[in-house]
Amino acid sequence: MADAILTATDLVKHYPIKGGVLRRTVGHVKAVDGVSFQLMRGETLGIVGESGCGKSTLGRLLMRLEEPTSGTLDFDGIDMYSKKGSEMRKLRRDIQIVFQDPYTSLNPRMTVGDIIGEPFDIHPDVVPKAGRRKAVQDLLDMVGLNPEHINRYPHQFSGGQRQRIGIARGIALNPKVLICDEPVSALDVSVQAQVVNLMEKLQDELGLSYVFIAHDLSVVRHISDRVGVMYLGRMAELGNEDEVYQHPTHPYTQALLSAVPVPDPTLRGKREQIVLTGDVPSPANPPSGCRFHTRCWKAQEKCKVDTPELIERPDGVGAHFSACHFAEPRLVIETVDVSDVEPDERFSSTEVVDPGALLERDGAATTAADDVVSDGTQQGEPVGEPDASREDVFREEVRGDAPDRRDI
Amino acid sequence: MSTISTRRGNRAEAAAAPSKYQPQDGLLLEVDDLFVEFHTDDGVAKAINGVSFDLRQGETLAILGESGSGKSVTAQAIMGILDMPPAKIPAGQVRYCGHDLLTMPEDERRKTRGPEISMIFQDALSSLNPVFPVGWQIAEMFRKHRGLNKSESLDRAVRLMERVQIPAAKERVKAYPHQFSGGMRQRIMIAMAIALDPAVLIADEPTTALDVTVQAQIMSLLEELQQEREMGLILITHDLGVVADVADKIAVMYAGRIVERADVYDIYARPGHPYTRGLLDSIPRLDQKGQTLSAIGGLPPNLTKIPAGCAFNPRCRMADHVCRTDLPPLREVEPGRESACHFAEEVLRG
Ligand SMILES: Nc1ncnc2c1ncn2[C@@H]1O[C@H](COP(=O)(O)OP(=O)(O)O)[C@@H](O)[C@H]1O
Ligand SMILES: Nc1ncnc2c1ncn2[C@@H]1O[C@H](COP(=O)(O)OP(=O)(O)O)[C@@H](O)[C@H]1O
Ligand code: SF4
Numbered sequence: 197m198a199d200a201i202l203t204a205t206d207l208v209k210h211y212p213i214k215g216g217v218l219r220r221t222v223g224h225v226k227a228v229d230g231v232s233f234q235l236m237r238g239e240t241l242g243i244v245g246e247s248g249c250g251k252s253t254l255g256r257l258l259m260r261l262e263e264p265t266s267g268t269l270d271f272d273g274i275d276m277y278s279k280k281g282s283e284m285r286k287l288r289r290d291i292q293i294v295f296q297d298p299y300t301s302l303n304p305r306m307t308v309g310d311i312i313g314e315p316f317d318i319h320p321d322v323v324p325k326a327g328r329r330k331a332v333q334d335l336l337d338m339v340g341l342n343p344e345h346i347n348r349y350p351h352q353f354s355g356g357q358r359q360r361i362g363i364a365r366g367i368a369l370n371p372k373v374l375i376c377d378e379p380v381s382a383l384d385v386s387v388q389a390q391v392v393n394l395m396e397k398l399q400d401e402l403g404l405s406y407v408f409i410a411h412d413l414s415v416v417r418h419i420s421d422r423v424g425v426m427y428l429g430r431m432a433e434l435g436n437e438d439e440v441y442q443h444p445t446h447p448y449t450q451a452l453l454s455a456v457p458v459p460d461p462t463l464r465g466k467r468e469q470i471v472l473t474g475d476v477p478s479p480a481n482p483p484s485g486c487r488f489h490t491r492c493w494k495a496q497e498k499c500k501v502d503t504p505e506l507i508e509r510p511d512g513v514g515a516h517f518s519a520c521h522f523a524e525p526r527l528v529i530e531t532v533d534v535s536d537v538e539p540d541e542r543f544s545s546t547e548v549v550d551p552g553a554l555l556e557r558d559g560a561a562t563t564a565a566d567d568v569v570s571d572g573t574q575q576g577e578p579v580g581e582p583d584a585s586r587e588d589v590f591r592e593e594v595r596g597d598a599p600d601r602r603d604i
Numbered sequence: 605m606s607t608i609s610t611r612r613g614n615r616a617e618a619a620a621a622p623s624k625y626q627p628q629d630g631l632l633l634e635v636d637d638l639f640v641e642f643h644t645d646d647g648v649a650k651a652i653n654g655v656s657f658d659l660r661q662g663e664t665l666a667i668l669g670e671s672g673s674g675k676s677v678t679a680q681a682i683m684g685i686l687d688m689p690p691a692k693i694p695a696g697q698v699r700y701c702g703h704d705l706l707t708m709p710e711d712e713r714r715k716t717r718g719p720e721i722s723m724i725f726q727d728a729l730s731s732l733n734p735v736f737p738v739g740w741q742i743a744e745m746f747r748k749h750r751g752l753n754k755s756e757s758l759d760r761a762v763r764l765m766e767r768v769q770i771p772a773a774k775e776r777v778k779a780y781p782h783q784f785s786g787g788m789r790q791r792i793m794i795a796m797a798i799a800l801d802p803a804v805l806i807a808d809e810p811t812t813a814l815d816v817t818v819q820a821q822i823m824s825l826l827e828e829l830q831q832e833r834e835m836g837l838i839l840i841t842h843d844l845g846v847v848a849d850v851a852d853k854i855a856v857m858y859a860g861r862i863v864e865r866a867d868v869y870d871i872y873a874r875p876g877h878p879y880t881r882g883l884l885d886s887i888p889r890l891d892q893k894g895q896t897l898s899a900i901g902g903l904p905p906n907l908t909k910i911p912a913g914c915a916f917n918p919r920c921r922m923a924d925h926v927c928r929t930d931l932p933p934l935r936e937v938e939p940g941r942e943s944a945c946h947f948a949e950e951v952l953r954g
């Protein structure tokens with residue numbers, strides 16, 4: 197049986213709203229308003245929900261980048277919010293965060309080596325000073341970047357490469373838990389797949405537990421073991437990946453799933469669309485009772501008055517956590533099991549190495565962030581014997597290294 | 605010579621004189637071997653390198669591609685809103701109902717923006733004027749182009765706001781853009797774009813900044829409007845899911861070229877270009893369990909230094925020597941299907 201590494205109980209974070217000339221507190225944004233869950237050792241817990249529902253705030257609370265208004269957080273038997281000073285600092289080593297935006301979360305004036313090595317300055321006991329450079333290079337290698345690029349600056353990397361730098365920094369202190377706040381949302385799909393595969397590989401190798409926050413329900417389904425659906429600062433539904441996606445019982449989850457487009461035109465018009473009217477209400481003044489009642493097609497009088505608890509409710513197969521008085525399963529998407537389908541290696545690759553990282557960047561041009569490409573290699577003579585297989589040519593030209601360089 | 609349908613024949617709402625532009629056999633727009641480059645300090649960025657496509661009445665063409673592939677520049681070239689310099693159009697034609705927009709005198713072309721071709725952008729907030737009420741901004745379209753007076757034009761603005769499903773339109777006609785949510789602002793942009801009943805609507809990533817529930821609402825609104833007005837719709841997006849839901853045809857762009865073009869059903873069932881195939885393998889799907897994601901390695905090229913041969917060759921696992929020397933033209937590989945890959949037949953065989 198897996199045991200919990202992180203247990204959040206009734207987490208609350210209210211931000212004061214200041215108003216008037218005296219800047220008095222005139223209200224509160226209830227960004228996170230009573231969230232409880234457990235993160236199991238070695239698992240990925242996905243957190244989904246529309247923008248503004250409190251996902252990032254929750255992520256910051258889990259790392260104590262922010263003090264909670266109330267609630268407790270237990271990390272491996274330790275009450276996180278009661279620790280201070282050096283004790284807290286020590287705990288921080290075990291819980292790290294990777295942010296959404298690779299364009300803004302890295303300091304542009306620091307070299308990649310400094311960025312990834314910075315956690316070692318804060319925790320000097322982890323790696324002795326003499327070993328830092330080597331440690332950083334190992335990290336670069338681990339995330340599929342060229343260790344020789346240690347002295348480069350963030351602008352010399354593409355968006356996907358920068359996200360790898362963020363991940364390398366996140367795992368530098370060998371944490372137990374990694375909070376990932378929209379780690380692939382800013383990336384193009386082809387690059388996103390590389391980073392997702394990298395994260396899965398690192399999890400296997402390092403035994404990490406992930407809290408994976410994203411608004412993209414498809415990415416979250418792919419990477420998560422369990423999933424929590426947030427609405428206006430609260431958890432609407434929580435369960436295993438297949439419980440939430442195949443037997444959702446909360447109307448909000450059902451509506452959310454029905455709105456996600458699926459890249460298959462043959463499903464056009466065949467999928468049920470649950471159209472939600474109106475916008476998400478303001479978290480400064482959330483609706484009474486069930487927060488979803490203003491947009492819910494099942495809402496009754498009870499929903500306006502009584503707050504539905506997040507408890508196990510029957511889902512047709514078993515039971516999982518749902519916060520709806522009228523929870524009942526509804527099939528919103530037909531799931532196809534493709535575990536035995538292997539992608540065709542002639543077109544794409546499941547390897548996590550980023551060949552782009554190994555190419556030399558030309559010139560100092562730094563216009564559009566994604567214009568970072570370099571092509572020194574393809575200008576020379578074709579590499580390899582004329583009869584070399586295409587795969588070999590690909591390896592030599594694009595990766596420019598021995599096939600097994602990245603086997604760790 | 606026949607004209608399939610006269611636009612605006614039976615739409616009293618429009619109250620416009622019949623347009624001097626009438627499509628022949630439903631053909632609205634022909635982009636023909638279009639090139640666009642940007643002259644910058646870093647060199648010449650070849651953003652569009654010989655793009656051709658047609659758009660017909662009532663048709664939805666999706667232009668699909670990753671960031672930097674040239675989707676927005678294509679749209680801006682059609683609309684005539686590129687900043688020149690730094691942009692330059694060394695070659696190509698953009699014909700609207702047979703008239704080349706690129707050589708048309710600017711004052712004539714200006715008159716096509718709005719009544720003939722119109723566009724909505726990803727970021728509604730920066731496209732709307734923050735200091736004027738939204739109703740006033742919509743009404744201005746009618747004052748400027750239709751010569752309606754203040755109360756008539758405001759009246760029309762309210763009706764349009766109702767049409768794009770803005771609740772309490774009458775009361776909110778005087779509200780400012782920042783007083784609306786992202787989804788509502790996008791509806792206001794749509795209202796402005798369709799105000800003059802254009803024949804062609806270009807939507808550049810109209811839902812990219814929005815949550816999925818709002819995206820679903822906006823896409824169904826766009827679909828409805830397109831059908832009711834028989835518009836030709838160019839939907840620009842990087843989202844293969846959105847495309848699958850609404851497009852009739854797809855043009856896949858890579859490094860400023862169309863690398864594949866086909867009917868939406870054909871492309872998803874059996875892609876004809878390694879890039880398209882790689883993209884489809886790299887997206888996680890909501891309806892799949894146990895999926896192995898497989899990525900295209902590397903990055904799109906720097907447009908100041910596009911590789912010789914096929915621009916995709918450094919990332920293509922099928923690439924052979926010919927791919928590094930010869931530019932594969934976009935050619936018909938099956939009836940109704942075009943691909944710009946030397947090995948398209950092999951890719952199609954799967
Ligand atoms: N530092 C802050 N001060 C005040 N309000 C905040 C702060 N951070 C977030 N909020 C508000 O809290 C709510 C939840 O935000 P966030 O956690 O960022 O949501 P998500 O990540 O799901 O988009 C939003 O209404 C947001 O405006
Ligand atoms: N004003 C400009 N100046 C210089 N380069 C530009 C300008 N606008 C676009 N580009 C270049 O043209 C290329 C295509 O851009 P764009 O059409 O915006 O791509 P997308 O497919 O993401 O919409 C980009 O690589 C960009 O760098
Ligand atoms: S509790 Fe009521 S309002 Fe809330 S989701 Fe369930 S039915 Fe809808």
Ligand SMILES: [Mg+2]
Nearest residue numbers: 251252253378
């Ligand atoms: Mg967030």
Ligand SMILES: [Mg+2]
Nearest residue numbers: 675676677809
């Ligand atoms: Mg664009």
